[in-house]
Amino acid sequence: MIARHGNKPLTNRSLTIATHYSAASRLAPLLGLIAFVLVWQLLSLRYPPFILPGPGSVAARLIEKLADGSLVIHSAATLSAAIPGLILGTLVAFALGVPIAKSPLADRLISPFIVASQGVPFVVVAPLLFIWFGSGLQAKILVCAMVVFFPIAINVIAGLRSTPPVLRDLFRALGATPSEMFLKLELPSALPFIFAGLRVGGTLSMIGAITGEFLSADRGLGFMINLGNGLYDTALVIAGVLTTVLIALAIYSAIRLAERALRVERWAE
Amino acid sequence: MLFADRISHTYPNGVQALREFSLQVARGQFVAIVGPSGCGKSTLLRIIAGLLQPSAGAVWLDGARITQPSPRIGLMFQDAALLPWRTVEQNIRLPLELGSKASRQSSHHGHPSLASSIAPLIQLVGLSGFERAYPRELSGGMAQRVALARALITQPPVLLLDEPFGALDAMTRENLTASVESILRATGTTAIMVTHSITEAVFLADQVVVCSPRPGSVVGSVPITLPRPRTWAMESWPEFGALVGRARELLGRTAPVV
Ligand SMILES: Nc1ncnc2c1ncn2[C@@H]1O[C@H](COP(=O)(O)OP(=O)(O)O)[C@@H](O)[C@H]1O
Numbered sequence: 390m391i392a393r394h395g396n397k398p399l400t401n402r403s404l405t406i407a408t409h410y411s412a413a414s415r416l417a418p419l420l421g422l423i424a425f426v427l428v429w430q431l432l433s434l435r436y437p438p439f440i441l442p443g444p445g446s447v448a449a450r451l452i453e454k455l456a457d458g459s460l461v462i463h464s465a466a467t468l469s470a471a472i473p474g475l476i477l478g479t480l481v482a483f484a485l486g487v488p489i490a491k492s493p494l495a496d497r498l499i500s501p502f503i504v505a506s507q508g509v510p511f512v513v514v515a516p517l518l519f520i521w522f523g524s525g526l527q528a529k530i531l532v533c534a535m536v537v538f539f540p541i542a543i544n545v546i547a548g549l550r551s552t553p554p555v556l557r558d559l560f561r562a563l564g565a566t567p568s569e570m571f572l573k574l575e576l577p578s579a580l581p582f583i584f585a586g587l588r589v590g591g592t593l594s595m596i597g598a599i600t601g602e603f604l605s606a607d608r609g610l611g612f613m614i615n616l617g618n619g620l621y622d623t624a625l626v627i628a629g630v631l632t633t634v635l636i637a638l639a640i641y642s643a644i645r646l647a648e649r650a651l652r653v654e655r656w657a658e
Numbered sequence: 659m660l661f662a663d664r665i666s667h668t669y670p671n672g673v674q675a676l677r678e679f680s681l682q683v684a685r686g687q688f689v690a691i692v693g694p695s696g697c698g699k700s701t702l703l704r705i706i707a708g709l710l711q712p713s714a715g716a717v718w719l720d721g722a723r724i725t726q727p728s729p730r731i732g733l734m735f736q737d738a739a740l741l742p743w744r745t746v747e748q749n750i751r752l753p754l755e756l757g758s759k760a761s762r763q764s765s766h767h768g769h770p771s772l773a774s775s776i777a778p779l780i781q782l783v784g785l786s787g788f789e790r791a792y793p794r795e796l797s798g799g800m801a802q803r804v805a806l807a808r809a810l811i812t813q814p815p816v817l818l819l820d821e822p823f824g825a826l827d828a829m830t831r832e833n834l835t836a837s838v839e840s841i842l843r844a845t846g847t848t849a850i851m852v853t854h855s856i857t858e859a860v861f862l863a864d865q866v867v868v869c870s871p872r873p874g875s876v877v878g879s880v881p882i883t884l885p886r887p888r889t890w891a892m893e894s895w896p897e898f899g900a901l902v903g904r905a906r907e908l909l910g911r912t913a914p915v916v
């Protein structure tokens with residue numbers, strides 16, 4: 390059974406970018422970035438470029454790949470697995486999480502498999518998916534869905550179980566139907582949790598897609614990184630990693646934006 | 659008339675919360691229940707509300723047995739229990755949106771106009787100007803005013819209040835108690851309130867019922883003869899003090915005073 394959790398969505402608190410910025414805290418990430426690039430530059434002077442290329446040569450490689458259009462093609466290929474994978478993983482997380490949260494029987498029936506599935510390293514399972522579904526897009530979407538499913542499911546379950554009992558009493562006393570109970574109480578109560586899960590899942594979706602591409606692909610950021618690796622083109626590898634990180638950040642930000650649009654911050658007391 | 663007939667309740671874990679608790683409340687009457695904590699007061703209110711089936715005994719409202727929640731009974735808890743994603747006005751309207759149409763219709767007694775326009779109700783509970791505020795922007799007393807308006811919007815003939823002022827500071831508490839007294843008098847609502855405060859019970863009630871320690875049953879009751887409308891100035895009346903004394907004496911008979 391998946392244990393009950395407290396009233397906090399299950400993410401590392403520090404992962405959650407604060408909703409309200411002060412001027413100083415706005416500047417902090419920028420300062421961190423500048424420090425990072427400086428240290429990187431200094432370190433790169435001490436090593437040959439095939440071990441650690443400097444920020445300049447990585448930037449040059451990025452611009453070159455942007456100019457010839459290949460970076461866009463690779464990114465699009467990775468996203469075409471990451472986004473459907475995220476959506477599929479989310480749908481499955483709800484399809485299993487809702488019954489688990491609502492029925493003790495479903496909890497006992499399904500939860501052991503969910504927990505066990507996390508013990509299986511997906512780099513090992515992924516090749517199986519390629520055997521069963523071919524080396525096309527389908528398998529990559531499935532790898533990705535597998536990776537994002539767990540944090541979202543855990544948060545859906547914890548969120549649906551977080552409904553305060555007194556609100557449940559209130560809805561029962563007001564004669565709410567089961568669907569009203571779910572749509573007007575349980576689901577909105579769970580939103581902060583669900584978004585916490587989506588933020589983690591959204592970031593992981595890029596990792597899922599790249600892992601898929603490592604195993605089998607003829608395009609995509611994972612393929613590009615792999616290619617760079619084989620050619621000792623370390624600047625290309627780092628350029629690929631940076632692009633991946635930026636896209637993951639963009640997905641994270643898009644989910645944050647949706648959360649703000651729904652004004653989920655009102656939930657907090 | 660509301661009649662709780664020899665209610666006993668034992669929880670599945672073996673805790674006996676109530677033993678043959680009986681209560682009769684006439685229409686429009688205000689009954690306050692005081693008793694040591696853990697004596698089953700909340701359990702009793704949940705049973706009267708139809709949220710919990712008693713192990714034995716029955717609750718009757720105007721001759722009909724209560725076996726499930728009814729729109730004829732409104733509820734207020736110690737926690738305001740507001741939905742944080744809804745504004746004050748949307749929270750107050752919640753009861754109008756839930757349940758089948760039929761049961762909502764039957765719950766509108768007296769003045770159905772109040773349901774369509776909630777402005778008078780918002781004014782009655784003193785929330786004018788806060789219609790669009792969110793619960794997190796409200797003080798504890800304000801939040802309880804929202805809960806009161808939400809309980810009243812369907813004009814239930816009976817209102818159950820479970821320590822509704824328990825979490826508030828003394829000033830807010832006196833204020834809100836006075837508001838509730840005048841509002842319930844104006845609407846003619848029958849009320850059963852659980853409270854820790856004997857003074858509050860005497861201030862609000864027509865009858866103060868004293869409950870024994872667990873398993874809770876009725877030790878005795880004190881009819882409150884003070885005139886209405888009540889004001890806090892009455893607290894200094896000798897009669898007020900005598901009534902508080904009688905209730906305290908009943909309570910003291912059941913358990914050491916803490
Ligand atoms: N759901 C429950 N399961 C088991 N025991 C309960 C439950 N709710 C309350 N009790 C127990 O029943 C007794 C009466 O509780 P309650 O009605 O809340 O008392 P009061 O409101 O007078 O403080 C207490 O001893 C409490 O621990």
Ligand SMILES: [Mg+2]
Nearest residue numbers: 699700701820
């Ligand atoms: Mg209680």
